[in-house]
Amino acid sequence: MVSVGILGLAGFGAVKVINNAKDYEKKEEIKKEEEREAQIKIAQIEKEREIEEKENEIDDKRKIIEKIQYDLPIDNNSTEEVVMDVMHQMTHQKVRAEKKEGAVPMNQETINQVYDIVIQSNFSHKDDLLKILDRWKKNNFEVVAVDHNYLWQYQDGEVGKAYGVLSLNEELEFARNHFQIEE
Numbered sequence: 001m002v003s004v005g006i007l008g009l010a011g012f013g014a015v016k017v018i019n020n021a022k023d024y025e026k027k028e029e030i031k032k033e034e035e036r037e038a039q040i041k042i043a044q045i046e047k048e049r050e051i052e053e054k055e056n057e058i059d060d061k062r063k064i065i066e067k068i069q070y071d072l073p074i075d076n077n078s079t080e081e082v083v084m085d086v087m088h089q090m091t092h093q094k095v096r097a098e099k100k101e102g103a104v105p106m107n108q109e110t111i112n113q114v115y116d117i118v119i120q121s122n123f124s125h126k127d128d129l130l131k132i133l134d135r136w137k138k139n140n141f142e143v144v145a146v147d148h149n150y151l152w153q154y155q156d157g158e159v160g161k162a163y164g165v166l167s168l169n170e171e172l173e174f175a176r177n178h179f180q181i182e183e
Helices: 002-066 080-091 108-119 126-137 144-153 168-178
Strands: 095-097 162-165
Touching (some): 126 144
């Protein structure tokens, strides 16, 4: 009888040890999962911080370009060809091309000035020019190389066809080299 009691106690003890081990393992798993989740959150926060820093850097560079002061060589009496030439020169700030002749700053001020002239015009390509200018007013320069080549072809372009878009750093370098910039 005593041996049965001892066996019973030993069995109870063994069950208790096994249950404690399982509880320990579960607690360790939970602890590891919490650590993984914390590491993921830290990585997300760091990534968000990097993105914010890059966006701030981009905003700073755009602000530099927006500060460029420039008197456009066009007005409401300018011909369509002259306005298209100015728009063509504006694209040079943003496009890759083997050769670029002339440069006019492309910022909201100059875009708006050209837009105002085109909207009041009777140009034969008015609709196309307004579509281009509308994109530019929205800071949409994804197809600025196409815009460049459209304008370039009307000037009988033979050399200097655009084949890509400059990075923001390259654009800022172009602006520094061609325009008076206050930094």
